[in-house]
Amino acid sequence: MSSQFGHAFRISTFGESHGGAVGVVVDGCPPGIELTEADIQPDLDRRRPGQSEIVTPRAEEDACRILSGTFQGRTMGTPIAVVVFNKDARPEAYAEMETAFRPSHADYTYEAKYGVRNWQGGGRASARETIGRVAAAAVAKKVLAHFSAGIEIVAWVKSIHELVAEVDSEKVTQADVEANIVRCPDAAMAARMIEFIKQVRADGDSVGGVIECVVRGCPPGWGEPVFDKIEADLAKGMLSLPATKGFEIGSGFAGTRMRGSEHNDPFEMRGGKVRTRSNRSGGVQGGITNGEAVFFRVAFKPTATIFREQDTVNTTGENTTLKARGRHDPCVLPRAVPMIEAMTALVLCDHALRQRAQTGR
């Protein structure tokens, strides 16, 4: 099903950018976990629009409400529904999208598939859809903490266009990431990125970049052979996010230019545990975590919506041009950081429960 993710920890999201509400139903959550709106809101705030001068100014406070599944501040094991009502929808800014397809956006494909679409904003293809994911992931993170006390998921902006940051993935913290509005822990490069994004916005243009993510403290044994390898589910989770075009784990594409003798991660005993001396595997071997840091990168294309006149066609099959109005991000990466973390948490939480189902561990 297109709006469901996970097997044991299973979420169902809903909502269009200019409909009544967006939200999620989480099924399979363990009982007895402390959970209130206050656990969910901080991650929603990190992804919400209007949070800084380099993102879309749409004014949504994105206040969430838990409709079910908790009692006296704890989960009950029953479905947890979380909803965020849309407040600042301005469909009038999208009037021309009723008939013209925005290039590199989902207007044409939705029309081709369904014969109908909500042209008032991005509909289901808007990044506003990710509210449900981020809310569910806040729950997932609390569950993960019960499986591994020290587990830590940190994502950051690695590059914007050709501006590439230096980041030590072994040490970077979420505080480092949150230290600036572009969510790049390399302070000097962050400043350049912010200036660059402002310039791009002033040009009516947009840019993309790369986000890196690390998971520390992930126990060995998560992930399953064949189709549900951890890297396969992470890849799916990441490529399901709007505007993503690539995923690589560990050595990734660069690893294709190494020999096996250089690439292999030798095992060694360290601190009484089986460890690897290097981590070109990215924390995963045979699809299963090996206890090292899980490490991957995600490519984001430049935002499709730009404030320049572009060639396109209309719903009656004529060539035309279109220039966007409305409120849009010139660069989605700062707000995508919590989305990447969210999908990571959802994948890991699902596999933690699946591992427990099958092995009791």
Next chain:
Amino acid sequence: MSSQFGHAFRISTFGESHGGAVGVVVDGCPPGIELTEADIQPDLDRRRPGQSEIVTPRAEEDACRILSGTFQGRTMGTPIAVVVFNKDARPEAYAEMETAFRPSHADYTYEAKYGVRNWQGGGRASARETIGRVAAAAVAKKVLAHFSAGIEIVAWVKSIHELVAEVDSEKVTQADVEANIVRCPDAAMAARMIEFIKQVRADGDSVGGVIECVVRGCPPGWGEPVFDKIEADLAKGMLSLPATKGFEIGSGFAGTRMRGSEHNDPFEMRGGKVRTRSNRSGGVQGGITNGEAVFFRVAFKPTATIFREQDTVNTTGENTTLKARGRHDPCVLPRAVPMIEAMTALVLCDHALRQRAQTGR
């Protein structure tokens, strides 16, 4: 479930490299499709070991047998079971793996997860597992032909280590790919690749590379919003293949260094159809095919098994060294080409049926 893939066209694979057999059960296949072993065998032959001097010499003819689901040469709509018995297993070559973990292989993680593993070969983590996928995909391709007569899936070796081929993705055919044993349609580069792989094997080492894949003739409308975007399911499918470390679609990681005004694919009417002037989207917008060629790349790491002494640990927690015996591919890419095509066919066939379920088209 770890060994199942797809929703409407759903496959369940089974089998270890040194167990009794490998195979697949296909559920949900449309009835009335002509199907015999002769439709499946050619793709199995393209992936089987021993087919050329640059792959593993393990002598398996990989002859498949259909056990159910067909009658008088046609599918009946009931589950299609296909099995290939293992013939040339030589478990004695793996005796030292009983106690020592091969670096960058799945030995340690399977042990950590399950507490038990078949150390006689790669077990479920061996590429031999892909026989089930390739067999199922041969069925999927026949189904796809009923949805779109001209649909064509072509994959090829784009690069081996630092040797990069020139290939015109719009024109390359499977015949071009099959013209040489390395499955690279750039004949001059193919010759160099073959020599290089032989040299690497002689060194007891291994190499990786990149495979590209194009799907031509895919109708608009396949793929679903949010989690089951075509690129998400392709990414999962590809990253579920052994030895893969990365996936990118369309402009991919390179697209992160473009501006929106450069990257967007303008629409235009062409031949009475909505087309895009460029194809940086890789044939997919908002997770749904737009009628252009679907185009993506997959990164393969160098084979983990090398014939050199490597540092590792044993099952009792002591440092040791290990040097592989057995029969292994110095480079998995030539045999991975049909695997990539197989996963592509499985993803598309599933989405074709799902699209028909929901929309009747």
Next chain:
Amino acid sequence: MSSQFGHAFRISTFGESHGGAVGVVVDGCPPGIELTEADIQPDLDRRRPGQSEIVTPRAEEDACRILSGTFQGRTMGTPIAVVVFNKDARPEAYAEMETAFRPSHADYTYEAKYGVRNWQGGGRASARETIGRVAAAAVAKKVLAHFSAGIEIVAWVKSIHELVAEVDSEKVTQADVEANIVRCPDAAMAARMIEFIKQVRADGDSVGGVIECVVRGCPPGWGEPVFDKIEADLAKGMLSLPATKGFEIGSGFAGTRMRGSEHNDPFEMRGGKVRTRSNRSGGVQGGITNGEAVFFRVAFKPTATIFREQDTVNTTGENTTLKARGRHDPCVLPRAVPMIEAMTALVLCDHALRQRAQTGR
């Protein structure tokens, strides 16, 4: 997943009887179907409390709101979220349930399973949970009408305790059923049933009975071999409803006392179609509809909550007694009629889409 039903037309319900809201997310609905709250409300009104003098007086108007998935009065193919906020919750009437388990209710088993439960009302085990099912089924019925114009699902109260109605399943209409508050189309028996239920309520007791359901106009070919037979999915759907204890289709348990030569339904050509002369099969053969009326019965036990002192134990493991307060149905059957129809519609709609996926019909 415990709160999800269906494969192609998949619903996810949520909500406790005394939480914030109850509702459903429908995924996989075909696009372009006319749908507003006005299509859903009538069925919710048929199942809501307070509708007559023989049901619970809890005052809930159960007004639904569609939060997503529609645009300009039509479905878009994206998830349809429907929510009903709880208004008249009176948790104070349940104070003693915090520590004592109601006999034959779900208090103890939820506590045993989850270690936590919402003791303010029935929580997730309350029939209030069925709002999500009934709302989703209103959508399913609209979809079914696109597959078979004349399809008609009619359920009615066949018996209450030992009062058994005479009903002609071939002719009974929903208007006949709705003609009285007990939803029994045998008017004379309905009057007796109503008086009987009033008497039982006055006694502080409760009663059960049997509901029959017929589906007319169901095309041949729905249902799938082996596990997902129509009768298997109907049985699951019905036994998932609160207070149900049995299901039988066609000849049911009575058929076990017939010989094959009496029981078999001879085929004959009638009106140019393959028809059966009798219908002991209940419209289903080999798990697949044969074009005859689908006909089945569901047994409901007497409501567990009664206004009499009963022996039970408390959460600290001591014997005690409990006498219910709160507002409860002395007999669930009148309100269960739309629930039965709802589960029937959900099963059939799912299979209609699945049949289209696999066969194109």
Next chain:
Amino acid sequence: MSSQFGHAFRISTFGESHGGAVGVVVDGCPPGIELTEADIQPDLDRRRPGQSEIVTPRAEEDACRILSGTFQGRTMGTPIAVVVFNKDARPEAYAEMETAFRPSHADYTYEAKYGVRNWQGGGRASARETIGRVAAAAVAKKVLAHFSAGIEIVAWVKSIHELVAEVDSEKVTQADVEANIVRCPDAAMAARMIEFIKQVRADGDSVGGVIECVVRGCPPGWGEPVFDKIEADLAKGMLSLPATKGFEIGSGFAGTRMRGSEHNDPFEMRGGKVRTRSNRSGGVQGGITNGEAVFFRVAFKPTATIFREQDTVNTTGENTTLKARGRHDPCVLPRAVPMIEAMTALVLCDHALRQRAQTGR
């Protein structure tokens, strides 16, 4: 998917009665469980044809072979494929079924659904399909024993036509059941049943009956709220078996004629545990086991295939008559006993793993 059952312990069955083989793939099985063909064969022997003078004489030894998923006699956590090759197929006995539909069999509905069918025997609608279920259930039983040492599933023939046995469900053992060929633990009635079935066979006719099943030693807490209640999944499992027409749990249909004050099961402390004084609930409350015996009944219609001339139609739409040849059971119940136990084991094993996933217990 039509041939898959279970979520965490998931099986995929395949095979037609007159195809190459029948079998199953089990995914999600815990690792480290002792398992060889010898664990599976006894249950296959109990269901196989030719085992006594009152069942079909088809001579199949139904010897199973494990193709994957075990190593050195233990499960590995990877898919377990089990196959049984068909030996004594005699398709020539079915020649007339190519054109004429057997009444109350699946010939017509398969043709209506798929437009194609294997008319050489029952194809996928044959009870031969249940070999896969029984083989998988043998694995499930071994898993269940790890969750609850004393768990015991016993089914028996309760009635044949109007012959009803007296059986004490609290004490009956599998040895009692296996003491005679009709699998009825009431010895006197068993003798009458056997004579009756022989007589019916001599008449060229068939009969049905009722099977009862009890599960003792099932811990509290299995089953999930709403759709995946234990009784819902049992009902689905049972109604998915060939020839079943009804299911009831605990008080069942008879309970509809009781009052709540009679029907409720009072709780009491006994042996330091929460117990119920009666068990009209059938061991399940709110869909979740309560630690009492799970107890249910299944109705089987008389076998559709009889050796008498019957009215029917042919594939070209003409009225005709048909008289069966081939080898058939005059009464399926003796061989259905292990099938009922098998589906029970599959349901419980799946829920045991799901319960562990969500709660760690």
